[in-house]
Amino acid sequence: MTFAPAITGIGWVRGRERPNGAFRVAEEDLSILDSRPQARRMSRVSKFALAAALQAIEKGGWKDGPGPHDDVGVLCASTHMSTSFGHEFHRGFTGKGKPTAGPIHFTNGCLNTVGSHISLDLGLTGFNHTLVGGFNAGLQAVGTAVKMMQEGPCRAMLCVAAEELSDILIETYRRFRLIPPMAPGEGAVALLIEAPPFSRRPLARITGTWSGHGPDIPRDPSGAGLERAVRKVCDPAKTTCYSACANGTDLDGVEAAAVKRLFPSIEKCLPKKEAGEGFAYTSLLQIAAPMLEGKTGTFVAASQDRLGDISAVSFEVSGEAS
């Protein structure tokens, strides 16, 4: 890939491990929103995303004014968005008597509201898109971001992935027998991505992206789909670290089979050990984590969703994440 945009800022709103095994965000980790009273009415996933976006902007040294910025956009990814607000809204209109469902819960339950809050807060008028997907959605969003920047007229964008946990979400995945072994996690990652020429020193250059659809698990346990995705974006012989999507489920065996064939010996980054399974959010963390850990080198992150969507992103990390 000759066009290699850069990651110039990273934000991470992190869920911390609780006694019940879930990784949840603490209110004190959202203090960056204290100066934004409108955040009080947002869903938790919107708060996570906005907080991460503001961190990325701040750490990326963003000095542009309030906007409008027609050449900067927002690309959000999530698997579930706000299940708590959606559920609350549903309770409001299914009760007896006159419906009490309020518009706040409806609008904040809409899938693209998360990105809209970021766009609104920062005056980003280039575009505002939301991708909905599974475990790979964050990586897929980066691939989409790179392609959009190749098209122009976008010179920079915030690529954000966010998830919130709710009782109904956890109950659902328990019933699908995925929790356990997954430990659910919530939070958000934001990457400030710029097209060359760069106004700031890049933290990393994105060198390859690919997304496709393969056989759904467990019909193909060989990992052939994941292997194909990785080979599309990098030369395994020149890659120094693999950032894994391993989450404690049977998908780990599929991934391990692919990794063994690709990289006989390679350093691995396991972001979900520190964040739990956060679906779209933790797939973007697969890119952020090596930088946040201070690693340098040539990386690849790959993820296969249970429904068969596969994404891979390769990137070169040149310096420490601030």
Place this chain on the structure above:
Amino acid sequence: MKVPVVVSGVGMVTPLGVSTESSWKAFTAGSSGLRPVTLFDASRWPSGMGGEVDTAALEALFTPGEIARHDRATLLLFAAAREALQQAGLEKDSDERRRRTALLLGSTLGGMPSATAYLRQRETENDHSRIPITPLREMLVQHQAHETCRRWGFEGESLVVSDACTSGTNALGFGLRLLRRGDADVVVAGGFDPFSEFSFAGFHSLLTIAPDVPRPFDQDRKGLQLGEGAAVMILEREPDARARGAAPLGRILGYGESADAHHITRPDPTARGAVLAIRRALKDAAVDPDDIDHVNTHGTGTPTNDAMEAKAIREVFGDRATRLPVTSLKGTIGHSLGAAGAVEAAVTLLSLRDGLVPPTLHHENLAADCDGIDVVSGDARRGVFRHALSNSFGFGGSNAAIVLSAP
């Protein structure tokens, strides 16, 4: 120079019919697809109207097993996708081409009927483990995409855009870009959304539902009605389509998008973002405003959208706006959310093909705040249309526009 992208197949399911031609015939005849709601109890709501697809006609396209297994949203999408693939001659395709077939969809609700049914049961059943969970798989918006890939064996990128009311248009625009870059050989792109009690309640809570019918750009407009549907287009690079003997139905020439950054639900009354998206689409298509012969509007019938959109049309097209035929389908079939942009693009393609613009139902007197545009009402209007624009504007300030041309 950008490689031309053609539409080689179209599938459409609307409250007017479960096929493209049956829907098109009814659109141009001025038929209405708005009826009393039957899919759920709407008696608690001020308005009991909606644009529902005929369930019996939809289910007649599937086996009982398929109907039992899939959410309504999936059936809408499958019906449209199957028709489009059949028309393009790609329903049974080679392994090689399926590996390079991408699926790009727009939707706001996914399998919301399944989710709503589950939540209702959950509220009355104390032991949640007794409630079947299989329908919950249908709830996730990406599930319909997965089922479509699985059914037809697509192995290219599968991407779901959920940008509120611009979802369908954005899916088509993303598909255009994917083909230009050479990242796929065939793109199956479109939008779908079911009629859902969830969104029905939501739009009522926002006080945007009309007490009777939607009246796009009319002086008496008071809001919208909701609908459902699906539209899918098969997109290919023109040389590839012609090489395999496909007959293009039209072209997608350009796509533009923007964000208002103004309000979470209301459009920017200055129309700045809408104008930006339209101009970007025209530039991408390499056409001038004077080359556009028709606009298929977003035209929801709400006071804010219609005034904003009329302003955008006047600003882009200047004096020509008074002679540029525009129409809105939402008076006919309601607002189908994620499907709307795709349905409207499909109808725009048919307008170009047949030289016929469907009327805007329930539009009688142009509103003062929509002055200066030429709304087709009463009867369908004939003309020679070479290029047309289709607009979509959504919650969160999402704006999208697409330029299409005759084959």
